[in-house]
Amino acid sequence: MTALQHVKLGTYYVVQLPDADDFDFWRERARAFVQCDVPPDRIAWAEPGGSGDLFAHGERRMPVPPKGARPVRANRRFVQLARNAILHSDPERFALLYRLLWRLQGKPRMMEDKADPDVRKLEELDKSVRRDSHKMHAFVRFRLVESPDRSGGEDGEGGEHYVAWFEPEHHILRANAGFFMRRFSNMRWSILTPRGSLHWDGETMAEGPPAERHDAPQGDPMEDLWRTYYASIFNPARLKIGAMLKEMPKKYWKNMPEATLIPELVAGAQKRESAMVEKGTLEFEERPDTLAAIDKAIHACRKCPIGSLDNQAVMGEGPQDAALMIVGEQPGDQEDLAGRPFVGPAGKLLEHHLDRAGIDRKAAYVTNTVKHFKYVQRGKRRLHQNPGAKEIDTCRWWIESERAIVQPKLILAMGASAARGMLGKTVSISKARGTPIPLEDGSELWITSHPSYLLRLDGPAREEQERLFDADLAAVKERLEELA
Numbered sequence: 001m002t003a004l005q006h007v008k009l010g011t012y013y014v015v016q017l018p019d020a021d022d023f024d025f026w027r028e029r030a031r032a033f034v035q036c037d038v039p040p041d042r043i044a045w046a047e048p049g050g051s052g053d054l055f056a057h058g059e060r061r062m063p064v065p066p067k068g069a070r071p072v073r074a075n076r077r078f079v080q081l082a083r084n085a086i087l088h089s090d091p092e093r094f095a096l097l098y099r100l101l102w103r104l105q106g107k108p109r110m111m112e113d114k115a116d117p118d119v120r121k122l123e124e125l126d127k128s129v130r131r132d133s134h135k136m137h138a139f140v141r142f143r144l145v146e147s148p149d150r151s152g153g154e155d156g157e158g159g160e161h162y163v164a165w166f167e168p169e170h171h172i173l174r175a176n177a178g179f180f181m182r183r184f185s186n187m188r189w190s191i192l193t194p195r196g197s198l199h200w201d202g203e204t205m206a207e208g209p210p211a212e213r214h215d216a217p218q219g220d221p222m223e224d225l226w227r228t229y230y231a232s233i234f235n236p237a238r239l240k241i242g243a244m245l246k247e248m249p250k251k252y253w254k255n256m257p258e259a260t261l262i263p264e265l266v267a268g269a270q271k272r273e274s275a276m277v278e279k280g281t282l283e284f285e286e287r288p289d290t291l292a293a294i295d296k297a298i299h300a301c302r303k304c305p306i307g308s309l310d311n312q313a314v315m316g317e318g319p320q321d322a323a324l325m326i327v328g329e330q331p332g333d334q335e336d337l338a339g340r341p342f343v344g345p346a347g348k349l350l351e352h353h354l355d356r357a358g359i360d361r362k363a364a365y366v367t368n369t370v371k372h373f374k375y376v377q378r379g380k381r382r383l384h385q386n387p388g389a390k391e392i393d394t395c396r397w398w399i400e401s402e403r404a405i406v407q408p409k410l411i412l413a414m415g416a417s418a419a420r421g422m423l424g425k426t427v428s429i430s431k432a433r434g435t436p437i438p439l440e441d442g443s444e445l446w447i448t449s450h451p452s453y454l455l456r457l458d459g460p461a462r463e464e465q466e467r468l469f470d471a472d473l474a475a476v477k478e479r480l481e482e483l484a
C-alpha cells in the first residue's frame with residue numbers, strides 16, 4: 001500500500017498545538033504527515049487560543065503512517081533553525097517549517113540555497129528569536145519585593161523575592177528559563193511577561209499564567225545601585241546614539257531603572273567629553289606597572305556592577321617573582337572581610353592539597369580572576385553568585401596586569417571562571433585538565449577544578465574529584481621542577 005492510499009484525497013487536516021513553543025509536538029506531527037504524503041496546503045496549524053475554529057470542518061485525527069514508511073529526512077541545520085524559529089510569534093511559522101520539511105525530502109541540500117525564499121524566511125525568524133533572547137538576558141531587571149510569606153524556609157530567611165517584568169516579542173520565555181536559573185540560582189525570583197511567567201524558588205521552576213505590567217513591582221533600592229553603576233560606566237566619549245538605540249531599543253527602557261538617566265546623560269555627554277579631553281582622561285587608562293598600583297586601582301574599579309556592592313577589592317598576594325601563579329574565581333565572603341584571597345574553607349582545602357603535592361603556597365602568587373565578591377544578600381548571609389562572562393572579561397584587565405608584573409612560568413587556573421579569565425573563552429575543565437596550554441607570553445596554563453567545587457561534593461564523587469585534583473597538582477609540581 002502506498003502512503004497516498006492512507007490519506008483521503010481532499011482531506012484537510014487541522015493541528016491544534018498545545019503550546020506556542022512546542023517543537024517536539026510539531027515535529028512528531030510533521031513527521032507523520034510527511035510519511036503519509038500530506039502536502040503542505042492540506043494542513044492548518046492552529047496556535048493555542050488561535051484560529052482553530054476557522055477550520056471547524058478540518059480533520060483532527062492524525063493520519064497513520066504506513067508500515068515501513070521511509071524515515072523522514074531533516075538535516076542538522078534545519079532542525080537547529082527550526083527549534084529556534086518555532087519560538088517566533090509569526091502564526092505562519094508552523095506552516096513554513098512543514099513546507100521546508102516537505103521540500104527537504106526531495107531536495108536534501110535545500111538548506112544550502114541561500115536564495116530560497118523559505119530558507120531565507122527561516123533564517124530571519126531564527127535571527128529575530130535569537131535577538132529577542134539576547135535582549136531578555138540583557139534587560140531583565142529584578143526588583144526586590146517582600147514575600148507575603150515572611151516565615152521563610154528552614155533557615156528562617158525566606159521573605160526575599162525578586163520580580164522582573166519583561167515583554168518579549170516572541171515565545172522565548174520557557175526556552176530561556178535555564179539561563180536565568182543558572183545565573184540567579186541562589187535567589188528566589190519570578191519573571192512575569194504577557195506570555196506567561198516563570199517562578200524559581202531556589203530549587204524548582206514553576207510556570208505560571210500571563211501577567212500584566214501592574215502585577216510587577218515598580219521600583220526598589222536596587223534601582224539606585226543600577227543607576228549609580230550606569231552613570232559611572234557611561235562614557236560620553238564612546239557615545240554613539242544609533243548604536244546605543246540598536247543595542248538597547250527604547251521599548252525596553254520603561255522596565256530598566258538606569259534608562260531614566262539616559263536622556264540626561266546624553267544631553268550632558270558633549271560637555272563631559274570636552275571636559276575629559278581637556279583633562280586628558282579620554283584615553284584608556286595605562287596599565288599599572290606595580291602590584292601596589294593595581295591594588296589601589298582595583299579598589300576604585302567600578303567597571304562592572306560587582307564593584308558597587310558592599311564589598312572590597314581583594315588583591316592577589318605572594319612573591320612578585322613567583323614561578324607559579326594560582327588563580328581562583330573571586331573572593332568569597334571571608335576573603336572579602338579579610339581582604340586576602342583564599343583564607344576561607346576553599347582556601348583551607350586548597351592548602352591541604354598543595355601540601356600533599358609538595359607545593360608551598362607562600363612561594364606562589366595567589367590571586368583571583370574577579371577582584372570583588374559577587375553575592376546576593378539573604379537575611380544576614382551573603383550568598384555567592386557566579387560572575388557572568390562579561391564581568392570576568394571586564395576584570396581580565398587586572399589579572400593581565402598582575403601577570404605582566406609577576407611573569408609566572410606556570411599558571412594554575414582553578415575552575416571555569418579562572419580558565420575564562422586566562423583564555424577569554426569558556427572551556428570544559430574535564431577536557432582541559434592535565435594538558436598544559438602554552439600562552440603567548442611563554443608561560444604555561446594548567447587548568448583544574450576549583451576547591452569550592454570539591455567542597456560541594458561528598459562520598460565517592462568527592463573522593464574521585466580530590467584524586468583528580470591531586471593528580472593535577474602533582475603534574476604542576478613536576479613541571480615546576482623541570483622549569484626551575
Ligand code: URA
Nearest residue numbers: 328329330331341342
Ligand atoms: N574562592 C575563590 O575563587 N577565591 C578565593 O579567594 C576564595 C574562594
